[in-house]
Amino acid sequence: MKYCVFLIFFVFSLSAFAQNKPIQDKLIQFSGIITDIDSANVIPYVTITNLSAKDTRVAADYRGYFTFIVNPGDTILFTAIGYKKFSTIVPLGTPDNKYTIMVKMTSDVINLPTVRVFPWATTEEFTREFLTMKIADDDLAIAKKNLSKSSINGLILTLPRDGGEISSQNYRYNFDRLINKNMVQTNPLLNPFAWSKLMQQIFEGDKSRKEN
Missing domain, CATH: 2.60.40.10 (Immunoglobulins)
Structure with missing residues (x-):
């Protein structure tokens, strides 16, 4: 069993x-x-x-x-x-x-407390640095300095000429040469009328000195 x-x-x-x-x-x-x-x-x-x-x-x-x-x-x-x-x-x-x-x-968000870091160890050190600190100019003051006459003249002397300025100067030079191409400029030393006027001025000068 x-x-x-x-x-x-x-x-x-x-x-x-x-x-x-x-x-x-x-x-x-x-x-x-x-x-x-x-x-x-x-x-x-x-x-x-x-x-x-x-x-x-x-x-x-x-x-x-x-x-x-x-x-x-x-x-x-x-x-x-x-x-x-x-x-x-x-x-x-x-x-x-x-x-x-x-x-x-689910995201695990951890909120950390705010920490402020100061570069000065004491209040006296901060006061001394603040009093000797030079405040930077605002945008308007900086713009006035950049647009002053002395600043622009300095930029003219130091900055190289760009393509637009060179092109404009070449255009003016070619235009002047095109306008004056039919004008003949004579040498005054080879002009008899100029010599005659010079001799007349010399004679008139001698005559005035004699009268004086």
Whole structure:
């Protein structure tokens, strides 16, 4: 009788073990996309850790997409810099060998207190530096200095001539040469009327000196 009871108990144990073992050994393709919960933008390169498989780690790609093999009931942890940790459990009753999830992570914002940095160690040092400080000119004063006569003359002497100025000068030179091309300029040394006028001025000068 004892052997019969032991045999029945052993058969029920094997059947229960046979029912649970396929669920534990079942492999599932776990895939999904990781996005921001506020903006719906993808979060790239998130670290994904399978806590139930000796902390096996994988990483999402630049599009926030991931896919790897898990078992039913595994605990999956998602971590990224600037975001709070997110964990999920793969359901045991997955009907097929694929499980897809949309992971939405919340940004972890840390507000730091405002820090003001002063270059002066004491108030006396600040007062001394402030009194000896030379206040810069405003825009109007700077414009007046740049448009002053001395500043413009200095720029004329130092700045090279640009293409527009050279072109304008060449245009004026060619125009003057075109206007005066029919005018003949004579040499006064070869003009007899000029010599006659000169001699007349000399004689009149000698006559006036004699009268004086």
